[in-house]
Amino acid sequence: MRHGKIRIDENCQVVKAQWLGENWYVECSDGNQHECDYIWLSTGTKFDATTEPLLKNILETYPIKIVKGLPVLDTYLRWPGCELFIMGGLAAMLVGPTARNLSGARMACEKIVPAIVKPSIALSHKLNEVQAG
Incomplete structure (x- = not known):
């Protein structure tokens, strides 16, 4: 992250992810759009x-x-x-x-x-x- 090779978007809800042949196009609920090589998702669940x-x-x-x-x-x-x-x-x-x-x-x-x-x-x-x- 320090070297700008990885980006972490906390509390980002992905509303659309599409493979474009060489990378991912991702749209988030906050309106941000990203092109990514890899996607790691943390999908924690709160039990209540x-x-x-x-x-x-x-x-x-x-x-x-x-x-x-x-x-x-x-x-x-x-x-x-x-x-x-x-x-x-x-x-x-x-x-x-x-x-x-x-x-x-x-x-x-x-x-x-x-x-x-x-x-x-x-x-x-x-x-x-x-x-x-």
């Missing part, structure tokens, strides 16, 4: 259960504690109060920093499967016992 459209109804029906966007799940990665299991980045508090990759998926499965296959752990089984009793 309160902004996920699929979870908005769940949060309304089964409100739970959220810590810095992450839901506080039970030991089995289950959303407290219902039989919804969470994997991936939103399960990072219990799975750890690998929650978003394959080893994190394996770890999440090891937590979720017992709650699915063992009736004594299943929430629906416990709810039926409470309703019957």
Whole structure:
């Protein structure tokens, strides 16, 4: 970068990228246009259960504690109060920093499967016992 051979545009949202035969033509949301030999993209994601459209109804029906966007799940990665299991980045508090990759998926499965296959752990089984009793 000091020698002018690389350019870094932070917080640039690419709206169009087109290969022109020898280089890339890139348009950004801020109106800037660039011709590039190579493109490296950093596509970080902020995980926030309160902004996920699929979870908005769940949060309304089964409100739970959220810590810095992450839901506080039970030991089995289950959303407290219902039989919804969470994997991936939103399960990072219990799975750890690998929650978003394959080893994190394996770890999440090891937590979720017992709650699915063992009736004594299943929430629906416990709810039926409470309703019957």
